[in-house]
Amino acid sequence: MKKSFLLLIFLQIFNPIFAQNEEENLCSEGKILAWKHRTAQNARMANTQAGDDNIDVTYYKLNIAVTYDPQNIRGEVTIFAKSKANNLRNVQIDLQNVLITDSIVIGKKRLNFEHKNNQISIVLDKNYALNELIAMKIYYRGKPGSSGFDSFVFGKHNANKDLSIWSLSEPYGAPDWFPCKNVPDDKADSTDVWITADKYFTSVSNGILEKVIDNGDGTKTYRWKNSYPIAQYLISITLSNYSLYENTFEFEGKKMPVTHYIYPESLTETAKKQLDATVFMLDLFSKKFGVYPFIKEKYGHAQFGWGGGMEHQTCTSIVSFGATLVAHELGHQWFGDKITCKNWEHIWLNEGFATYTEYIYTEAVSGKKGYDNYAASKMLAAKRARGTILVQDLSSVNTIFNSDRTYSKGASVLHMLRGIVGDDNFFKILRTYIASPLAYGNSVTEDFQAVAEQVSGQKLDYFFKQWIYRESYPTYILNWSKTILADGKIKAKLNIDQVAKTNAPFFTMPIKIRQTEVGKKDTTYVTILNDKLNQDFEFTVNSGTQLEFDADNWILKDVSGATTFAATPLANETEENAYQFSVSPNPINQKAEVSFKLSKASEIVLDVVNQQGVIMKKIVEGKLSAGTHLQIFEAKSFEKGMYFMRL
Secondary structure, three states: OOOOOEEEEEEOOOOOOOOOHHHHHHHHHHHHHHHHOOHHHHHHHHOOOOOOOOEEEEEEEEEEEEEOOOOEEEEEEEEEEEEOOOOEEEEEEEOOOOOEEEEEEEOOEEOEEEEEOOEEEEEEEEEEOOOOEEEEEEEEEEOOOOOOOOOEEEEEEOOOOEEEEEEOOOOOOHHHOOOEOOOOOOOEOEEEEEEEEEOOOEEEOOOEEEEEEEOOOOEEEEEEEEOOOEOHHHOOOEEEOOEEEEEEEEEOOEEEEEEEEEOHHHOOHHHHHHHHHHHHHHHHHHHHHOOOOOOOOOEEEEEOOOOOEEOOOOOEEEOOOOHHHHHHHHHOOOEOOOEEEOOHHHOHHHHHHHHHHHHHHHHHHHHHHHHHHHHHHHHHHHOOOOOOOOOOOOOOHHHHOOHHHHHHHHHHHHHHHHHHHOHHHHHHHHHHHHHOOOOOOEEOHHHHHHHHHHHHOOOOHHHHHHHHOOOOOOEEEEEEEEEEOOOOOEEEEEEEEEOOOOOOOOOOEEEEEEEEEOOOOOEEEEEEEEOOOEEEEEEEEOOOEEEEEOOOOOOOOEEEOOOEEEEOOOOOOOOOOOOOEEEEEEEEEOEEEEEEEEOOOEEEEEEEEOOOOOEEEEEEEEEEOOEEEEEEEEOOOOOOEEEEEEO
8 A cells, every 4th residue: 555644844044153142252252362371370360269258348449540651550458347256366368469568557557467479468456356347558559460361451452552451350360450358259348449540541440430530740530439249350440541422221210321431443333323222231131130230320331452341340341342242241230240159160150141141132132033043052052061060170261261161051051941930930030039138249059049949939959950060961862653542643652862971861851842733823832851861751642733842942952863743643554553754853954864664665755845746856766674764855955945745
């Protein structure tokens, strides 16, 4: 008996690599490239992250004078800190050896100190009780070093015609230019940054510009005040002959300046349009996450000559103004600045989250299709990641800021979490996290997990343990079969076999199976929990239903076998002699695997026809033996559209 059946296939043009991804990658790549110039410093910098746990810093005041020629900084830094011990007499403050400490005072009393091994060991004026306030001033000078990225740079722009100076302290570089406790989990409650420099420079820092003073000697002093908690590495200064371009952001009755300090030659009409998008993003993210965290002060950008962007609190330092880079650094104001990773092991809470804000921006301007394509492109990068998302080697900035792992895989984790808990719960999780007692403080992965579990009502320990603390991602081998039931329905069987991994023998994940019934527009989803290395699932559906494995690509994975299965009966078909026929992937991009099973040796024709019934291509014609056969269908010459594959 001659048997014939069809599969509906779709050909699409799909290129998951976006040019705009390069903008966001600047955040990672710039940090890594800058670091490579200073690999000899790695061991020294890795030893500066402990900080003095006997003090809790509450305030910094940086009163600094900067000269370009000679390249020099001279400063008076006031530090308020509470004692965390009884009878505290000695404290440690981080400052690189290249800078000279002239004196340290409390009140009018000069303190004894020793400056070596990139720390100042200070003998206090008395024994301090638990929680007693220590208020010291440190006077120092010299040419700042660059032991992290370009921690402090005397640069030029406009074909080396104009001058610029900037800082970038993440992760370990703050002591290159000012004395501090060099850990991210001891935020000051507030800061003042006073910058004196040649009147050629406009000097920019965190918070609100309170005053500009003309000193009458060819210099000006810019006084900036920040009234929000801030980590030491987010304190910044940028100086150049800036042009100021301003917008205004209004949200729920609150109004805030959006200030852009831009090199004059860069402030083109195109740049202005790009910068204008910042207001749209502020509104979008405020609706998604809660109001912009520093609404009483400002947001904006200060252009600098480094190869990317840096999320300095209230004023991102940035090289260019592409949409995803702007979105990424703005997203950091919530994820990284308002809530900062407690230590660099958990940097994905900063960078993975900021990368995910690019998805949200893309979804807002390009819809679900744009979001899906953006997520797919990040998954391609995430598959290149090696090691755990939890950073294992803190001596290497290349490891901390690895683009594939910390950024793309970190963002992919959030994408997968959204698939598990659903849109409403997902954004409620983000808003709850940002508004929690963690706000303006620090967090680790377990803190975010606790919020996600509380909001969603789901146990997510399996999820975070395998994705943050283990390596790799699942590889699924799919095998489908079907049985015709007495009532005409189809019982489809799916066997999922995972390729065992040494770090994680298998991944536990809920997987959505999309069911599309012929002649009906609506689709339904069935969620299965795959929690074994090899597992069978059954679905009873109406004849003609198409089943799709993880149809919306919620899971970071590789798949072998057909992701789409047509539950369509053949004449005289039984479970024993079923002809199995599948195409993967479907929709098809460039090429696909065509798999079919013959219960006995048969003369077959496998071809592709268009909607008018015209044969477009014969894939195979002739006699084949019983068993499973695999053919490759090359679709490069086909136009985008809907076709039928006929066996």
